[in-house]
Amino acid sequence: MFNVYLQEIRQKGILTIDLNEVKNLIKETRKTITHSITTKSNMNIREQLSKQIDYSSLDDKYIEQMNNAFAEQGIEAHFEKLKTFKGNIVQVLKMVDNFITDLEEKSGQIATK
Secondary structure (H helix, E strand, C coil): CHHHHHHHHHHHCCCCCEHHHHHHHHHHHHHHHHHHHHHCCCCCHHHHHHCCECCCCCCHHHHHHHHHHHHHCCCCCCHHHHHHCCECHHHHHHHHHHHHHHHHHHHCCCCEC
16 A cells, blocks of 8 residues: 555656645654653663754755645744754654644634545
8 A cells, every 4th residue: 555655656747745644653653662761661762762852954945845735834943953952862752753743723723625
């Protein structure tokens, strides 16, 4: 099914994202991480989650395209900040969640698809 989805994206040239699904994914991921840490079911989880993510090699053209795609929707995005980002996956999830919350506040509702 995933390959079919990727083919559809390539054919249409459009990627649709349901922000509700992203928020739910973030929420569930946070719950899973918290559960793993508190129950010590995976002692290696802390080590994995604390690893720094490196976006310094992001292509400038890609960053420009992403900023432009959001600008077309009236949203000011600064994907260039990712190149200097110093953080781990939990911090990334928090940033995405905050970004979606900002979108909700600016639009007054979640824009789905």
